[in-house]
Amino acid sequence: MRKPVARMWNGALWLFCALVALWLAAPSLIVIPLSLTDKPSFSFPPTGWSTRWYTNFFQDPSWVGALASSLQVGALVAIVATIAGTAAAAALTRSAFRGQQTVNAILLAPMIAPVIVVAVGLYALFLRANLLGTTLGFVIAHSVLALPFVIIPVTASLNGFDRRLESAAAMCGANRWTTFRQVTLPLVAPGVISGALFAFVTSFDEVVLSLFIQSPYLQTLPVKMYASVTRDTDPTIAAAATLILGLTTVLTLTITLYIARRNRVR
């Protein structure tokens, strides 16, 4: 009696979920066929297939340069934001001081503050400090945005960390820094690693801030893509987008699998 009804609802649920998934993923996935077209314009669905836009991407020094800049800035941001964010998370989870909530809110603010506002302010500051169009400028700007994405997972890891292990290490004769390095850090590594990944990805696809602080000599990939879409509008941009999509997907999957494996082993 009730079984067919239950099955129907189950089917409806599956259909709904599939629709949501499609709605979320389709706009991103559509760049893949777009990038493989043989026409020098965006056409969907493609009428013929070719890899000429990938060849174009890798033969044009401005595209390759932008990719290299993005990778370099992203890696540096991952390092800076991970160190700063881990330190901040450690401080915030293990001490209680006046104004702790405020400090926490300020550290997480870049996630909520309108990027365009931050961008305008940063532009004015960087103009004075001669940081426009420099790697240092990009790293500073992106690290600010990336910081919350490190603090959140590291805080979660630290909250799940058994602090009695630190007492045990102290009784074994380890000082606080040694304890942090040899006991705390290895055990919260999954949080730190996902923080580093988020930081890299945040920097890698950041466009608004980057547009403000770029220069003709230093452009990141999203900036170059933005310029390309307003000037050239050829499918090279779709090839670039596909590359970004592929890179971030592979990175995320690798780390997710690594962490899942680690947790299972533990």
Next chain:
Amino acid sequence: MSDSSISQGAAITLNKLTKRYGDATAVDAIDLNAEPGEFLTLLGPSGSGKTTTLNMIAGFVDVTEGEILVDGKPVYALPPHKRNMGMVFQHYALFPHMSVGDNVAYPLRQRRLPKSERGRLVADALNKVGLSNLSHRMPRQLSGGQQQRVALARAIVYSPRVLLMDEPLGALDKKLRDSLQLEIKRIHAELGTTFVYVTHDQDEALVLSDRIAVFNQGKIEQVGSAQDLYERPSTIFVAQFVGESSLFHGLALDHQGGKGVLSSDRTLHAHRGDARSGAHAAMVVRPERIRVQPIDGVEPSGNAVRGRIIQEIYLGNSRKLEVELGDGSKVFVRESAGEVTANRPGDRVWLTFLPEDAVVLTTNESPDRPQLAADVQVPVFTSN
């Protein structure tokens, strides 16, 4: 440290040691000392200050007032990692990302011992706790009892002069607890280290300790050997916390050299006591020292109290009778398997005991205790 393979335990002295959290006093000016190589247990209910005291010795909790001396030297300036004490925690606290061998080697690594010597000492320590072939396992692959043995090996591997243990058997089941108790006792005898052991389990304290300090509400009620505490408790709290006690309430009377307390309608005699004449007091008797006999006309001589058996509890090697007295309070009597009497629940009986098995101690005025009608009868019956 490394050269003290024949380690001698350190002496620990606590002078007026106090810990306050705001207005609350967790540890209240306690004086206590542990002799070199002694097994000293801090026994008490939760919140009595025993763990706080241990954590002050370890250096995890700051001292509010008073001092801690190790071999006569104050340690207040030393952080935990420089106090050179070993510690075993209730929840093992093994490093989950290190193998058993690496866990045990960790204190040696901090002390920068050469690898070869490390290996020898680790093997030695694991041998002592009976886990010599598990060195390559990860902690999660071990049972609770094995994990606690590893924690013990990690704490003794560098031959510390003081070993602190914070309810190390609290998370284990009864059988395992019993066998590990014996092993801890053996290891203590082998090492000659001073052990300071925290527990709320009085049986454990009795089995393990050279001396026991009984904590209650931040103060020490009594310090003594297991036998001292069991046979000569100095407060009602100790009498009830260490082993079972039956209490006969009344007023203390100085009486014929011993101390008497009036209970219900008879004067009772004890050979020991500290209660001042006229004070509210209780006569404390261990349940196994009380005899039960039916009321059959002949009044027993000596200490005897009338009561009614309300419950029988079978315990295998003994049975326990719960007896309600005339004043409404309840006491226990324990009869071992060989000497069970024919008395049944519902029977009216005499409870008798010898003056040498009883002690009279002052009671705090506790409102939950039934008000004694007997109190007003003091003058009538003292001429007994």
